[in-house]
Amino acid sequence: MLVLDWILIVVAGWLALGFAGIAALRNTAFVARVLFPAGAVLAAALAGLAAAALAGTPETAVLALGLPDLPFHLRLDGLSAFFLLVIGATSVGISVFAAGYFRHGEGTPPGLMCLEYHLFLASMAMVVLADDAYAFMVMWETMALSSFFLVTANHRVPAIREAGFLYLLIAHIGAIGILLCFGVLQANTGDYTFANMRAQSLSPLWASAAFLLATLGFGAKAGILPLHVWLPEAHPAAPSPVSALMSAVMLKTAIYGLLRVSFDLLGAQQWWWGVLLLAVGLATALYGVVFSAVQTDMKRLLAYSSIENIGLLFVGIGLGVLFNAYGMKALSALALTAALYHVLAHAFFKSLLFLATGSVLHSTGERSLGKLGGLMRRMPWVAWLSLVGVLASSGLPPFSGFVSEWLLLQSFLFTTGLPDSFLNMMVPVLAAGIALVAALAGYTMVKFFGVIFLGQPREPKLADAHPASPLERAGLVWLGAGCVLLGLFPVAAIGLIDPVTQLLVGGGIAETVRANGWLLLSPSSPERASYSPLVFLLVVSVAVLLAVVLVRKFYHGRLRRAPAWDCGYPAQTARMQDSAEGFGQPIRQIFEPFFRMRRELPSPFDAKPHYRVTIEDHFWHWLYLPVARLTAGIARGVGRLQQGRIAIYLLYSFVTLMVLLLVVKS
Amino acid sequence: MNTLLAQSINLFAVVLLVLAFAMIAQRRILTLIHLFTLQGAALAAATLIVGYLTGQHHLYFSGVLTFVLKVVLIPILLHRVIDRLNVRWDVETLFNIPTTMLIGIVLVIFAFNLAAPIAGLSASVARGTLGIALACVLLSFLMMIVRAKAVPQVIGFLSMENGLFFAATAATSGMPMIVELGIAFDVLVGILILGVFMFQIREQFDSLDIRHLEKLKED
Numbered sequence: 001m002l003v004l005d006w007i008l009i010v011v012a013g014w015l016a017l018g019f020a021g022i023a024a025l026r027n028t029a030f031v032a033r034v035l036f037p038a039g040a041v042l043a044a045a046l047a048g049l050a051a052a053a054l055a056g057t058p059e060t061a062v063l064a065l066g067l068p069d070l071p072f073h074l075r076l077d078g079l080s081a082f083f084l085l086v087i088g089a090t091s092v093g094i095s096v097f098a099a100g101y102f103r104h105g106e107g108t109p110p111g112l113m114c115l116e117y118h119l120f121l122a123s124m125a126m127v128v129l130a131d132d133a134y135a136f137m138v139m140w141e142t143m144a145l146s147s148f149f150l151v152t153a154n155h156r157v158p159a160i161r162e163a164g165f166l167y168l169l170i171a172h173i174g175a176i177g178i179l180l181c182f183g184v185l186q187a188n189t190g191d192y193t194f195a196n197m198r199a200q201s202l203s204p205l206w207a208s209a210a211f212l213l214a215t216l217g218f219g220a221k222a223g224i225l226p227l228h229v230w231l232p233e234a235h236p237a238a239p240s241p242v243s244a245l246m247s248a249v250m251l252k253t254a255i256y257g258l259l260r261v262s263f264d265l266l267g268a269q270q271w272w273w274g275v276l277l278l279a280v281g282l283a284t285a286l287y288g289v290v291f292s293a294v295q296t297d298m299k300r301l302l303a304y305s306s307i308e309n310i311g312l313l314f315v316g317i318g319l320g321v322l323f324n325a326y327g328m329k330a331l332s333a334l335a336l337t338a339a340l341y342h343v344l345a346h347a348f349f350k351s352l353l354f355l356a357t358g359s360v361l362h363s364t365g366e367r368s369l370g371k372l373g374g375l376m377r378r379m380p381w382v383a384w385l386s387l388v389g390v391l392a393s394s395g396l397p398p399f400s401g402f403v404s405e406w407l408l409l410q411s412f413l414f415t416t417g418l419p420d421s422f423l424n425m426m427v428p429v430l431a432a433g434i435a436l437v438a439a440l441a442g443y444t445m446v447k448f449f450g451v452i453f454l455g456q457p458r459e460p461k462l463a464d465a466h467p468a469s470p471l472e473r474a475g476l477v478w479l480g481a482g483c484v485l486l487g488l489f490p491v492a493a494i495g496l497i498d499p500v501t502q503l504l505v506g507g508g509i510a511e512t513v514r515a516n517g518w519l520l521l522s523p524s525s526p527e528r529a530s531y532s533p534l535v536f537l538l539v540v541s542v543a544v545l546l547a548v549v550l551v552r553k554f555y556h557g558r559l560r561r562a563p564a565w566d567c568g569y570p571a572q573t574a575r576m577q578d579s580a581e582g583f584g585q586p587i588r589q590i591f592e593p594f595f596r597m598r599r600e601l602p603s604p605f606d607a608k609p610h611y612r613v614t615i616e617d618h619f620w621h622w623l624y625l626p627v628a629r630l631t632a633g634i635a636r637g638v639g640r641l642q643q644g645r646i647a648i649y650l651l652y653s654f655v656t657l658m659v660l661l662l663v664v665k666s
Numbered sequence: 667m668n669t670l671l672a673q674s675i676n677l678f679a680v681v682l683l684v685l686a687f688a689m690i691a692q693r694r695i696l697t698l699i700h701l702f703t704l705q706g707a708a709l710a711a712a713t714l715i716v717g718y719l720t721g722q723h724h725l726y727f728s729g730v731l732t733f734v735l736k737v738v739l740i741p742i743l744l745h746r747v748i749d750r751l752n753v754r755w756d757v758e759t760l761f762n763i764p765t766t767m768l769i770g771i772v773l774v775i776f777a778f779n780l781a782a783p784i785a786g787l788s789a790s791v792a793r794g795t796l797g798i799a800l801a802c803v804l805l806s807f808l809m810m811i812v813r814a815k816a817v818p819q820v821i822g823f824l825s826m827e828n829g830l831f832f833a834a835t836a837a838t839s840g841m842p843m844i845v846e847l848g849i850a851f852d853v854l855v856g857i858l859i860l861g862v863f864m865f866q867i868r869e870q871f872d873s874l875d876i877r878h879l880e881k882l883k884e885d
Contacts, residue, residue, distance in 0.1 A: 643880070644879065644880035644881075645877065645879075645880050646819070646879060647811050647812070647814070650807070650810050650811045651811055653807075654807050654808070654811060657807070658776075661776075661780055665779075665780050665783070
């Protein structure tokens with residue numbers, strides 16, 4: 001039996017679990033304690049199978065599903081296996097967490113939730129396996145629809161319905177782009193299998209058209225500028241395991257699609273595609289991180305941070321395209337390795353953080369950062385595991401985020417070798433932008449972690465916060481372990497990515513990396529740059545340990561207890577701590593042109609002063625509202641035809657019929 | 667014998683046309699249903715004769731289907747609907763019958779004018795009746811426009827389908843079997859759905875006057 005068959009069995013198993021959920025529609029205990037853990041076991045099996053299939057030869061299958069004479073073609077190669085690995089490995093943790101998360105009486109019945117959730121997983125797995133445009137689009141739309149229903153699980157809240165609608169709208173704009181892209185790729189042969197698209201060689205003009213359509217289509221799903229607006233609305237609206245799944249995995253299917261089209265289906269690449277991806281990616285990353293820094297809702301903050309990470313991925317892919325267009329296979333492989341490593345790293349740390357916000361939300365009922373604080377003592381597991389996620393997300397060693405960002409910056413350092421003098425001057429400037437993004441991401445994560453977990457509780461009710469349930473903890477531990485292992489053993493992880501870059505650009509960095517042994521990561525040569533996470537961890541641990549010992553021994557020896565100087569304040573309350581708004585204030589000042597900000601300052605004589613600040617996205621006012629106004633205007637014009645009287649409507653048809661008959665006759 | 671039968675097709679066609687005019691002028695709902703039943707019978711007979719003359723045996727089947735559906739089943743359904751809605755003896759006040767009839771005559775002339783070149787292309791025995799079939803369609807459409815109550819509109823819709831069916835038989839010796847079956851099924855489902863709608867309209871507005879539906883329009 002082929003690996004692909006086993007993977008299909010896993011997917012069928014997910015579907016079966018979903019329908020079992022329908023059978024036990026309102027039995028929360030059964031759905032949560034049996035079906036979701038079983039889904040996690042299947043996810044683990046999928047991850048194992050995908051890892052086994054990574055280096056294998058491509059396998060194909062034809063499923064007798066779909067329309068007559070139009071079966072689903074499936075293909076398992078290195079690229080799809082890598083993304084299956086991401087889907088499987090991440091959803092193990094998310095499913096285990098979800099088993100402890102879903103409870104009684106929240107919107108959609110648990111059984112239905114189970115069906116939507118597993119359908120979502122299955123469709124994502126099938127998207128990366130699809131080998132013809134028809135199967136791809138069917139699965140892509142299944143994915144969009146099932147996630148739409150997951151987002152609107154709490155559909156009684158109007159804001160959530162609006163968020164779901166916005167998501168569905170932009171998902172469909174993207175789907176149109178993808179559909180048209182496939183239409184261009186098949187080059188008028190009428191054969192929509194990917195094998196045929198690979199065989200076609202398009203003229204540069206049409207190839208560029210296909211590439212732009214793919215960027216638009218997959219970009220809408222990934223959340224690049226200016227199609228990012230659905231992300232900060234939909235992610236906070238969804239239940240936390242769903243936000244985790246969407247951010248960690250679903251956005252990655254868009255990255256998969258972009259890689260599949262631009263590297264696999266389109267043959268030769270043009271250098272300006274890479275520049276376009278670089279520019280869009282950097283703009284998205286900067287925009288995302290700046291907005292992320294000023295958010296006061298913890299899930300919105302993470303959603304904007306996802307936009308930032310998608311931007312970084314686009315930058316990595318853009319660099320890969322740029323090098324590949326000039327035939328520099330090894331460097332292209334390096335940039336792609338950085339991007340794919342970030343895919344893996346982001347999948348782990350972002351789902352970890354989203355799930356952690358889910359635990360906080362369940363335990364406190366608060367999403368606003370301004371009302372949280374001091375949860376480290378109440379929820380130690382969640383807090384420490386979030387710390388791992390936060391460090392990985394900030395790109396600090398020795399965690400996973402550092403490896404990918406370091407590799408990305410390394411590949412930037414090679415752009416001086418590009419044959420175009422303009423490019424090799426401009427591209428390093430972009431590297432500075434990446435460094436800025438990484439620094440701001442660190443700032444944001446300090447805010448996220450510090451305001452939620454450190455300090456004193458800002459509200460009295462936080463004293464009742466209960467720790468996360470064992471299943472929730474287990475899910476978080478799995479994801480946290482992923483962040484740590486990916487950070488500590490990058491050489492092994494690059495071994496997983498190597499087959500993918502071999503497939504995409506015909507080169508890889510695994511051999512160079514392995515030559516230095518498993519301890520030292522060095523993408524080109526150790527003289528140029530190298531990084532050893534284990535040694536780093538050892539040195540840091542020893543230094544910290546020494547510091548602790550020394551402080552305890554010498555400093556605490558002369559401890560003196562006295563009333564603290566209270567800065568002249570008679571009483572200090574927890575509300576006087578630095579708030580999320582206060583922490584974000586410098587960013588709001590410096591990056592003011594990015595926002596559309598409205599501030600209401602209280603008058604000095606106000607007995608009960610209120611300070612309000614709302615931050616909106618310029619793109620709403622520049623792009624979306626004008627389009628919406630135009631659509632509404634056209635609809636009003638058409639609405640004049642609408643009299644509400646059936647006789648008049650019939651008369652319209654009648655007159656049309658008569659006119660057409662006259663035209664036909666003459 | 668065969669010439670006589672061929673003539674009889676023309677006769678049934680004329681019966682269809684006369685019945686269509688009668689429907690436009692008829693104010694009683696009960697009589698309207700009787701007229702519709704008669705129209706169905708004429709249609710079934712015409713289909714059977716065309717089938718006999720051309721030796722196309724699937725037309726027998728569709729003739730029988732027409733008979734079962736349009737002479738037996740749908741009239742029974744309609745009778746039950748008007749009983750349940752208690753409109754059996756309703757009389758509709760119509761807007762200026764002579765004017766409507768005059769418009770109808772213009773439509774018939776237009777239909778004949780339109781059908782002449784098409785009929786020349788057709789090889790069917792009943793090709794001369796294409797104009798009549800088209801006229802039936804247009805007249806039924808006219809009836810749907812001028813009627814204000816729900817039940818006559820539904821009958822107009824069904825009678826339009828009769829005209830289309832006759833046109834198909836006249837011009838091309840009938841549609842493929844599968845299409846006919848599909849249409850027959852659609853008509854049956856359509857009448858069921860429209861029946862439900864009529865009850866809903868009645869419940870909502872205490873009347874079957876569809877002018878009340880204007881209130882549903884949002885401003």
